[in-house]
Amino acid sequence: MGSPEITAVSVRTADSISDEIEEMYEQITRRAYEIFLERGGVCTLDLEDWLTAERELLWKPDVRIEEQGDRVIVTICVGNVRPSDLQLLVTPQAMVIRAELESTAKKVFRTLHFPRRIDVNTAEAKYCDGDLILTV
Numbered sequence: 001m002g003s004p005e006i007t008a009v010s011v012r013t014a015d016s017i018s019d020e021i022e023e024m025y026e027q028i029t030r031r032a033y034e035i036f037l038e039r040g041g042v043c044t045l046d047l048e049d050w051l052t053a054e055r056e057l058l059w060k061p062d063v064r065i066e067e068q069g070d071r072v073i074v075t076i077c078v079g080n081v082r083p084s085d086l087q088l089l090v091t092p093q094a095m096v097i098r099a100e101l102e103s104t105a106k107k108v109f110r111t112l113h114f115p116r117r118i119d120v121n122t123a124e125a126k127y128c129d130g131d132l133i134l135t136v
Contacts, residue, residue, distance in 0.1 A: 004128050005128070006126050006127070006128045007083040007128070008083075008124075009083050009125040009127050009132060010088070010125070011088050011123045012088065013120040013121075015092075017089055017091055017111060020098065021096070021111060024058075028050065028053045028057060028058075029053075031053035031056060032046070032049040032050045032052070035052055035053055036049050057105070057106060057107060058107055058108075058109045059101065059106045059107070059108050059109075060108075060109065061079070061097075061108060061110055062077045063075070063077075063110060063112055065112070065114070065115060067115060071135055071136065072135075072136050073135050074112070074114075074133070074135075074136075075131050075132070075133050075134075076097055076110065076131065076132040076133075077130060077131055078108060078127070078130065080130065081101065081108060083127035085099045085102075086099050086108075086132060090120050090134070091120065092119070092120055094113045094114060095111070095112055095114070095134065096111045120136070122136055123135070123136045
C-alpha cells in the first residue's frame with residue numbers, strides 16, 4: 001500500500017474575509033425568508049428559520065489549529081472534496097474555506113481566526129487523505 005497522494009491547493013490572500021462572510025450571510029438570509037414564506041409567512045421564528053437555512057446550505061468541516069514554534073498549522077477535515085474545488089482565502093488574522101459539494105446542495109464554508117497574526121506570504125496549503133492542511 002502506497003503513501004497517500006499530496007496535492008497542492010492554491011491560497012488567495014486578502015486584507016479581510018468580510019466579503020465572503022457577507023455573501024454567505026445573504027444566501028442564508030434569502031433561504032431563511034423562503035422558509036418563512038413556506039410556513040405561510042406567520043409567526044416570528046426568525047432564529048429557527050435562520051438555523052434551518054444554515055443547516056440546509058452549509059457544511060462546516062471540523063478544524064484543528066496547532067502552533068509549532070513560529071508556525072501555525074490548520075488542519076481541516078474536508079473528506080472527499082476534490083482539492084481543485086477548494087477555495088482558500090487567508091488574511092493576517094483569519095481564513096475562510098469554501099467549496100461546492102457535488103453530492104448535495106450544501107457548500108463547504110468555514111471561517112476561523114488565527115491565534116496570532118500571520119504572514120500571508122508564507123501560507124502553503126496541501127490536500128492529503130481527506131485533510132486540507134494550511135501552514136503559515
